[in-house]
Amino acid sequence: MANGACDDGLPAAGPLHVAMLATPGMGHLIPLAELARRLASRYGATATLLTFASTASTTQRAFLASLPPGITSLRLPPVDLSDLPRSATIETRMRPPASWPSSPTSSARTDAARAAGVGRTYLFNPTNLHMLSLLLRLPELDATVPGEFRDLAEPVRLPGCVPIPGSDILSPLQDKGDPCYRWMLHHAARCREADAILVNSFDAVEPEAAAVLHRQQEPGRPPVYNVGPLILTETETKSSLRAACLEWLDRQPPRSVVFVSFGSGGALRTEQMRQLALGLELSGQRFLWVVRSPSDEGAVSDNYYDAESKEDPLVFLPEGFVERTKDVGFLVSSWAPQIEVLAHEATGGFLTHCGWNSTLESLVHGVPMVAWPLYAEQHQNAVMLAEGIGAAIRVPEPKRKETIAGAVKELMAGEQKGAAVRATVAELQKAALEGVGEGGAATTALAEVVDKWAT
Template structure:
């Protein structure tokens, strides 16, 4: 343990999944720059491999440590239990071991605060038990956090399914959006996952503050409203964009992608990736391949094996070891070899987005990928699949106007439609307008993280609050 008894020590409590751990790590790396803070992660274990988490945490400075808690059992849960339910239960069932680890740390170090993930609000009771500040880290957009603030009232005032609401939702400072674009978990109020999410959201008020991975230059209206128009909720600190930096793995891997990009004209390549958890049906995968071929545009595609029952392969659901190339159209690789590169392994996304040849990104609109696109100024084709991605797509396409959204009115988006989106983004007039607006956001993101930028100032303020175990 690097910390002394006097060094302010912060405990970070993430929940399973790299999508939430990655921005949490970036937050930790920022916080240790202030006030000689040290940090320990308490990692709950759902029983799946923790190698990705261990790899990410082992590469951190010595003042950031991790304790991996014993795995919990899900033998009593029925098959098909929603991801959100399992995430929350992982933390709840880890509470005894988390409490013991916290107690041990408290005896050996000066713990001043706990920062818990948005699904880890049960851990607040441990923070209060040991007299330290409970903070929440919200890893998505201000628009998404606004909908969570509104959820308890919506639950009380509307008895039906939200997808049947006749009017758009109009939240303070946010663009109006249809209820069908709410996070997946809210589409079935009878499911246990809905009840667990509502339970977690009601506990947000227990936090002394909420750290938000967005920034005022990206969502000015929503960020302002979160602190002015939601009485009873804790103050919100937009400190983003917190995104991955280039890792040692990116220096070692991905050379094939980068060598290929080096040979392409500036701004000519569409990067296609649905993230580590996004999956398409086999039929949709075929249509995407044919659409890319029809477009005649250059592309770099990180392809995954299809799955016909789930759009989310993240966490606990889809585990396919099959070669995704097997599912592509016959002859596709050969026919497109002069235009495209298809890879089935991990790709260095940050380096790809930062490459001068990359002119667009077809994305599932996960918030990490969204912020990475903003930081690097890459316009988007928004193809949301699950979680809060439809809300992100609304923000990107209708509010910020840096993306064209795929209109999936039918079960499968056709190849002609896909070809139109791709061609329009890379060489069309609409693509030029999207690119210009994204360049403006890129500049705003850089300003937020400058020495006197809005996010930097708030990070310094949060570090002081967490170090002193008191609100300012």
């Protein structure tokens, strides 16, 4: 889960300049930067991206350096995180540098902006309407839900949203005794103070939630604008290894390969990694797998700030796996050019952690998904995608080689559920592309926001 604040900093008479503060992490920075690109290309706006020096990876620095003229960046002073235990969750690690937890608002940031003379503050939620709905209702849920969410017998029902089992609710809300929970509750209550909320989603992927948040104006709630999908639009493949995976895809039949990646931060346990390998082999499907070293001692978000494996991840694979699957599989250590892989005609499925950036990238390129969520809001996303809109097949528990193989094979070749998912994703791809085109829903929504800034 991520957020950013957008403050329009100049009077209407001058050119539009927007200051944007991004939560730590590439998954949060990318959609905010893409929003800045869109404002620059359509409205001639300039932007300043404020990031945190303590979490600036090599990848982040290279990404910021690649942004076009007019979009600049400033790094805030570093914060020492060395006193945090290795097992600390990503939400806890975010809170110290950002001075607030991972939620789409920051009272401290809002107060500082207003103290500096910025009259209006717009929140940018780079996840989806389901996530926003949860946060808008969190104070009410805190008062009415006894005990922990994970212990609820019935799913959590939010207006317009797919019912979410308590165990799938946002990870940092699973322990009410954790200080992070109280921080999230505090800031969720203040998100209604924003002048408006921009969301990186589109109506077709969560239509009922859109109907509630867009068309039913609730007293005391800011207007909500779907301005997505905002995904990475400019990428560059530099290394021979990265190029090699695309060359391998060139030799595969159309829609025949399942791409396997858990995002820039996800880490599996050793046994999960072993079962995944055996499941891919058992499925009989071609696969391109971004392999990272497992994490048995840290958190499932262990790679969040640094996606590079610290040791050769291939040594953790089952004995003989690489040799047995050399004719149908391609293994890449740590990183692959995800946009190019998803856009390739040979890619027919995506086994994903259901991070929202990856989800949108998959939908924009028309690639159906196998859902394997790990942390943050990913479990909620998996419920919405699999049980709500029908754009994914979720790997059932327990995640053993047989269940993994079954989900992958059904997605890629199934004539019932798999076929339905593939058809749904094709329709969502069409809606997503239409929305960001001239006169589309996202384009119109952003134009309404810019009009407000100009008045």
